[in-house]
Amino acid sequence: MHARRRLELIIERMAAPRACKVLEASGLTGYTVLPAVSGFGGHTRWSRDADMSASSDMVVIVSIGSDDQVQSALTELERLLGSHIGVLSVGEVQVLRPDRF
């Protein structure tokens, strides 16, 4: 097994394409976008079924890459999160096929 960084970004759906562009520009070789159902933050509960416009829906973007790739994405993602609602975390993971990341 080989050590890599796993980046997890919970962000509002409308800003997800912006985040994906940042990840692609950072050289990360892939990411997956998952829907989030409901949650609590900023003194407010949110839920997918309370918003007809789906504009306040949240998604989770998961990506795995090398230290350099993730570091390069973090600077721009920090700027993105200055404007949009979201939570970013990075952790270490073990991958089977290192040439893919």
Next chain:
Amino acid sequence: MDIALATLLSPIVLFFLLGLAAALLKSQMTIPEAFAKGLAIYLMMSIGLKGGVAISKGDLGWDAGLVMASAVALSFLLPVIAYALLRFTTRLNAVDSAATAAHYGSISIVTFVAAGQAISAAGLQSSGYLVAVAALMEVPAIISALIIAHRGAGQGENVAGSDRGELAREVLLNASVVVLLGSLIIGWISGEAGMKSIAPFFVEPFQGVLCLFLLDMGLSAGRGLRNGWRQLGPGTVAFGIYMPLVSACLAAGVAALNNMGTGDAALLITLSASASYIAVPAAMRLALPKARPSIYLTLSLGITFPFNLILGLPLYIWLARAISPGAA
């Protein structure tokens, strides 16, 4: 009084109240998200087609063009008034005020559909081109609010990952504009003969589908209120009720100047008094991401929409009758 009672006791309002009550009582009832989105598209297609067929019968003249131009001007103006009122009467900051103002210049298509049902029940006629007016009034308020935000709040920073075309795409090509205008044109081209072949799907089941959609709207409004009411101060809640009335009075003036019939005037007044909760919130998340959705969504969907549906519609029909007493 009869219209008020008939509106309140109509199945669509009663289903909305059922959904609202269920959500406020924390019922677990839900309508699947994809199904609700399908219902919204169905309703927009249906009213777009009906409007297009009406236009194909010669419903579009210079008068209609003047009404459309006046409605666009109104949609540009309303956010300016809304912004001034919000800044003067509430503690909302400039960005939240601008984003909220955009919702009150744009329109709610479901309120428009409900108004169509209410004016039919009141024995009034309306013109098909009002559907085009509805589609045209979706966008100007967004532009107006962005100008206010950029001037008043200095919101114009370059957000990471953004591109120049994304906001224009969201504003001009959102589902409401594409489906409404597209269906209107299809209805216009295919005319009454074309409509006949699809009427069993788009005309007869319309009322039932509207009830289902209003049930979902009630659930959304109730859950939105439950989740976001703490964010709204008394001044903001009051704005959600008096702003539709301010808009209604301005629209009544525009309708009187254009010599509109009672049914058409009632629809224009309703469009102006309604607040968006689908197209504008999505545009605001892109254009003014620092504005709080818990304020503008709760206000437009949780306060203004129920107010318009339950009390506003009879009031707007009464207002339309007052300014065009001889017309029908």
